Amino acid sequence: MRPRTASRWLLGGLLTLALAAPWLVPAYRTQISFLWVMIIFALTWDTLGGQMGYNSFGNVVFFGVGMYACAVVQRDAGLEYFPALFLGMAVAAALAVALAAVLGSGLLGLRGQYFAIATLGLGFAAGEFASGWDFIGAGSGMVTPLYPGEVGGRESFFYYLLLALTVTTFLVLRRLYSGRFGLAINAIRDDEDKAEAMGLHTTRYKTTAWCVSATFLGLTGAAVGNLIGFIDPRDVAFAGPTFGVWMVLMAILGGKGTLWGPVLGAAVFHVTQELFWTYLLGWQRVALGLLILAIVLFFPVGILGWARERWPERFGHTVDERPEPAEGGS
Amino acid sequence: MSNLQLLFDAPILCVQLLVDGILIGAIFALAAYGMALVWGVMNVVTICQGEFVMLGGYTAYFLYKAGVHPLFGVPIAAALLFAFGWALYRAVIFRVVDGDLFISILATFGLSILLQQLANQLFGADVRTAESGFRTLFFFDGMVTVSVVKIVAFVAALVVGVALLVFLKRSRMGQAIRATAQNARAARIMGVDTTRVYAATFGLNAALCGAAGALVAMTWLIHPYLGLPYTVRSFMIVILAGLGNVAVVLAAGMGLGAAENFAGFLLGAEYQAAFVFALLVAILLWRRFWLGRTRRYLK
Numbered sequence: 001m002r003p004r005t006a007s008r009w010l011l012g013g014l015l016t017l018a019l020a021a022p023w024l025v026p027a028y029r030t031q032i033s034f035l036w037v038m039i040i041f042a043l044t045w046d047t048l049g050g051q052m053g054y055n056s057f058g059n060v061v062f063f064g065v066g067m068y069a070c071a072v073v074q075r076d077a078g079l080e081y082f083p084a085l086f087l088g089m090a091v092a093a094a095l096a097v098a099l100a101a102v103l104g105s106g107l108l109g110l111r112g113q114y115f116a117i118a119t120l121g122l123g124f125a126a127g128e129f130a131s132g133w134d135f136i137g138a139g140s141g142m143v144t145p146l147y148p149g150e151v152g153g154r155e156s157f158f159y160y161l162l163l164a165l166t167v168t169t170f171l172v173l174r175r176l177y178s179g180r181f182g183l184a185i186n187a188i189r190d191d192e193d194k195a196e197a198m199g200l201h202t203t204r205y206k207t208t209a210w211c212v213s214a215t216f217l218g219l220t221g222a223a224v225g226n227l228i229g230f231i232d233p234r235d236v237a238f239a240g241p242t243f244g245v246w247m248v249l250m251a252i253l254g255g256k257g258t259l260w261g262p263v264l265g266a267a268v269f270h271v272t273q274e275l276f277w278t279y280l281l282g283w284q285r286v287a288l289g290l291l292i293l294a295i296v297l298f299f300p301v302g303i304l305g306w307a308r309e310r311w312p313e314r315f316g317h318t319v320d321e322r323p324e325p326a327e328g329g330s
Numbered sequence: 331m332s333n334l335q336l337l338f339d340a341p342i343l344c345v346q347l348l349v350d351g352i353l354i355g356a357i358f359a360l361a362a363y364g365m366a367l368v369w370g371v372m373n374v375v376t377i378c379q380g381e382f383v384m385l386g387g388y389t390a391y392f393l394y395k396a397g398v399h400p401l402f403g404v405p406i407a408a409a410l411l412f413a414f415g416w417a418l419y420r421a422v423i424f425r426v427v428d429g430d431l432f433i434s435i436l437a438t439f440g441l442s443i444l445l446q447q448l449a450n451q452l453f454g455a456d457v458r459t460a461e462s463g464f465r466t467l468f469f470f471d472g473m474v475t476v477s478v479v480k481i482v483a484f485v486a487a488l489v490v491g492v493a494l495l496v497f498l499k500r501s502r503m504g505q506a507i508r509a510t511a512q513n514a515r516a517a518r519i520m521g522v523d524t525t526r527v528y529a530a531t532f533g534l535n536a537a538l539c540g541a542a543g544a545l546v547a548m549t550w551l552i553h554p555y556l557g558l559p560y561t562v563r564s565f566m567i568v569i570l571a572g573l574g575n576v577a578v579v580l581a582a583g584m585g586l587g588a589a590e591n592f593a594g595f596l597l598g599a600e601y602q603a604a605f606v607f608a609l610l611v612a613i614l615l616w617r618r619f620w621l622g623r624t625r626r627y628l629k
């Protein structure tokens with residue numbers, strides 16, 4: 001029970017800090033809001049990539065679809081700001097889930113690198129498609145409606161909205177991973193053929209997992225579109241080379257297949273990336289490419305993976321993946 | 331879709347699109363064959379294929395600026411890229427051979443971002459081309475135009491392909507590469523220095539892409555961000571054609587070139603890139619359902 005209490009204290013402490021942050025450091029509200037976005041990215045990527053072994057480069061599609069869906073509802077529904085926003089978010093989530101269900105039934109039958117490449121193609125196809133479609137502004141993008149409250153209220157509102165989303169994502173995923181669903185997707189990661197032979201409806205579980213990811217990504221997309229205020233098809237909504245790769249990287253950096261790993265990885269990565277922007281202006285993308293290489297080549301186990309190897313006893317029964325001792329018996 | 335009517339009214343346009351597509355297709359096939367080679371021999375999927383094409387293009391462009399005819403830029407670009415590929419293997423790629431395929435995809439994706447951003451910083455984001463000074467031929471009363479440079483590029487691509495085949499069949503290193511592809515462990519036991527073979531294979535891949543890039547610079551345009559569509563095309567061609575057969579790779583490349591040209595014409599140029607990416611997803615799905623009927627899956 002001790003690790004559980006500790007984790008509860010940690011969660012409580014972090015939450016208090018997060019709630020107080022807009023008063024403590026008001027100038028950094030947008031940056032910290034993006035930290036929440038990054039955490040959601042990493043967590044939702046890890047549902048497939050870490051827990052289920054399906055490495056997706058295309059999760060950013062759901063983010064972009066959510067963003068556009070919400071913006072279109074806000075533009076065309078003719079409602080007040082907040083009703084339109086919440087209706088838009090609902091539509092965004094629904095559309096993202098529907099898309100995940102349709103795409104998942106086809107794409108999730110692909111294995112390994114084929115799934116990775118197919119989703120890579122999917123992400124870029126969506127970006128190119130969005131920048132050709134006039135209904136959603138084509139290449140010139142869309143502008144979301146103006147926030148009605150006082151100046152600076154927008155940042156605070158979306159800060160708390162994204163914080164709420166992050167906490168919800170974390171708690172929902174923690175609940176899911178601790179139950180039958182978590183065991184099923186871990187079984188798929190470890191040996192899909194065997195899992196299927198044991199009677200698991202693997203495709204159903206895989207599609208459900210993608211739908212869970214898509215829900216949160218769609219909601220996040222809707223909120224981020226309004227936080228930024230401008231939706232560019234290639235650089236914001238369907239940003240494959242940035243967000244699409246970062247979510248993979250953050251989960252790997254933190255340690256994939258763990259609950260806290262993606263959170264940790266997102267925090268470390270986000271701070272590093274902001275420092276790059278500040279101190280290496282112009283060369284920040286080159287530095288990011290180098291960072292990707294460094295993480296993938298030299299640190300593929302991630303922070304938590306490394307810590308788990310270093311101090312296995314600290315992780316208790318939750319992540320006991322060590323091989324059975326040679327003498328066996330019980 | 332109004333362009334569809336146009337195609338029926340003037341069927342000669344089909345000939346134009348087809349010829350253009352087939353001529354581009356040979357260049358796609360070069361890069362694709364490089365990818366197939368690395369995949370087959372080293373079990374590494376290279377996502378930085380398009381960036382090698384881009385670097386080859388810039389080599390030809392800068393040689394052109396220095397007064398070398400772009401056609402002579404092709405072998406020079408290939409030679410330079412060979413050295414670059416070799417060095418890259420020694421520095422980075424050797425760490426991902428025999429590993430998880432996803433790690434190799436991610437690592438080469440990182441390389442691709444790195445190379446394109448470096449090119450953007452060093453060469454600028456402008457669109458460039460290496461002027462070759464060839465004429466344009468007219469057929470059917472000027473209804474079909476074919477610039478000689480495209481034909482030259484097509485022939486050059488074929489020559490490079492044949493040279494590669496002869497190299498793989500006849501030379502000592504070529505035989506070692508084929509042996510390693512069949513069974514790396516057995517090759518090692520028989521005294522093949524597989525590390526050198528891997529480095530040479532990766533260098534050859536880069537050289538093929540470099541040659542393709544020089545041809546692209548001569549025939550079309552180059553800019554730092556042209557890479558990804560070439561990677562995706564290579565991947566599509568490899569999936570369709572398999573890892574071994576050069577003739578099938580060439581045919582798939584030409585088919586893809588033609589399909590892309592038709593799609594660009596019918597859907598409008600703004601959707602051409604979207605078509606390439608969507609076609610990749612479609613081909614993968616088609617393969618999956620095709621294999622799924624016999625209860626197999628893509629491995």
